[in-house]
Amino acid sequence: MMRFLLPSILLFSSVLLVSGEEKVETIPQSVWSTGGTKPKSERMKKHTDGITSIVIHHTETPNQLPSSEVSRLINVQRYHIEDRGWGDIAYHYLIGPSGKIYEGRDWHYQGDSGTKYDLNGRLLVCMIGSFTDRLPEKEALISLIEFVAAKMQEHNVDSENLVTHRMVASTDCPGDMLQQWFDASGKDSMEKRYEGIKRHLAYYHTQDGIPDPTGGLYVHNENESPQAETLVVPEHFTSRPSMAVAPPLAETDDVLIDRRFRSPDRDCEFAVTIVKIGKLGTGEYDRLIAWRPMQKGEIETSTESIEKEDKVIQRFGITSRNGHYTRYFQRSYSLSKDEDALAILWEFMIYGPEAHEKWKQAYAEFKASLDLSKL
Ligand SMILES: [Zn+2]
Structure with a gap:
């Protein structure tokens, strides 16, 4: 197992999301x-x-x-x-x-x-x-x-x-x-x-700042997948629009799951996005699922990147400067050339430490409920 830190610019600044409208x-x-x-x-x-x-x-x-x-x-x-x-x-x-x-x-x-x-x-x-x-x-x-x-x-x-x-x-x-x-x-x-x-797709700019000629792909919640049915969503959670940006894909049905949910007390959100990336290159920017760039007042509080067999796993946390909310991400992608190779992004967003305590168990169950073998 190899551990290394990635500078934050690799995680966020490389991708600039601009609304399609x-x-x-x-x-x-x-x-x-x-x-x-x-x-x-x-x-x-x-x-x-x-x-x-x-x-x-x-x-x-x-x-x-x-x-x-x-x-x-x-x-x-x-x-x-x-x-x-x-x-x-x-x-x-x-x-x-x-x-x-x-x-x-x-x-x-x-x-x-x-x-x-x-x-x-x-x-x-x-x-x-x-x-x-x-x-x-x-x-x-x-x-x-x-x-x-x-x-x-x-x-x-x-x-x-x-x-x-x-x-x-x-x-x-x-x-x-x-x-x-x-x-x-x-x-x-x-x-x-x-x-x-x-x-109505959003758009992202690649590292050199020149727009990605594929036009990018903004993953909407409408890309429903029957596989997502194994997800256990706590009662009274409501659907929210996704904020993920998938790698450039040939067909939108390569998006297997793209779901985001908010708790009834509005103190927490769960999200998961999974795309098939097997047809893409093996470079990091071909494969990772990006996020909207960091907002004003947000601070990166933790970063970790692990390379494990044919997989890269990154975990990071972002907190608003006033401590109002924290977002935890885990993002992984396969290095395999296999057609079914996947990239996965999970997010747990919480408003304050009390909400963290209240919802962390439900989030763990939400993550565990997805049966990846069915994808
Ligand atoms: Zn002229």
Whole structure:
């Protein structure tokens, strides 16, 4: 038996859970362009039939900002209105290196371009900077994926109409590096994220901060399994939504059990999630069931990790800073390549030491009641 401690960052910070229904935040032009050049609506025309396509651009301005993202935006807007003679900044949305998303031209109006292509029905999304020799900041790419996916859903844009500028006109825009990223994984990430939003799935970011191209899988309580019937749930406990995040799985029926229950006095919760992981790789991040990240004010109070034969078992505790509640987790996953190899997560959450005393026996019985041999 080998014992070792894992730093807490491995247990929690690697996974960032974002709700599938969260609105992507944008900064209105009225906020960033105070004192900027006023748009001239008489120079613009509306789309005739709504938005049917999304086109990705770069501003091709120096990556070194003049003083801020906003000052860059104001300069570009002034240039487009005063020098190019357009009605407003050419793009409908712009994403800065910080990942902030700015509203440009009112999207009901068609955009503008120095190149020839049909702008009717096109939503123009522009990355601030030049991406011929380098990629945008990680934060900017994450915002681009989230935002484009949300707009695909809002306007019902299909994937063949998600393009970059050079795919529809004669130009180098949005730069070779950004184009390569779009072709290699970016477009795929946006489509997967779009699928995820449609299915109300949450999303998780992998360790390097770039969204998982599978779109992640948020395990809902609706994934009921007859095997869960061996669980002994104390009387009057009520069902609660799950907070587990499964590894990327090919099919949702690989989720065998995903249950969470709350005691009638609301002082304790029991949860268990079990997924089949045999088809995945043997790396830790392929196999472990993750949790929502630690919340503000939560402290990790205990960590233990054990490797035993073909299994890794981790136990950890988290307490709120005011001691109001403690969550105990036990998570294990098999290293086996066997089709039926499992990952399991248990949680015992209690509000205060009295609740711990009151419910620990019931929790032990709850855990013992599950017949793993039936899975
Ligand atoms: Zn462009």
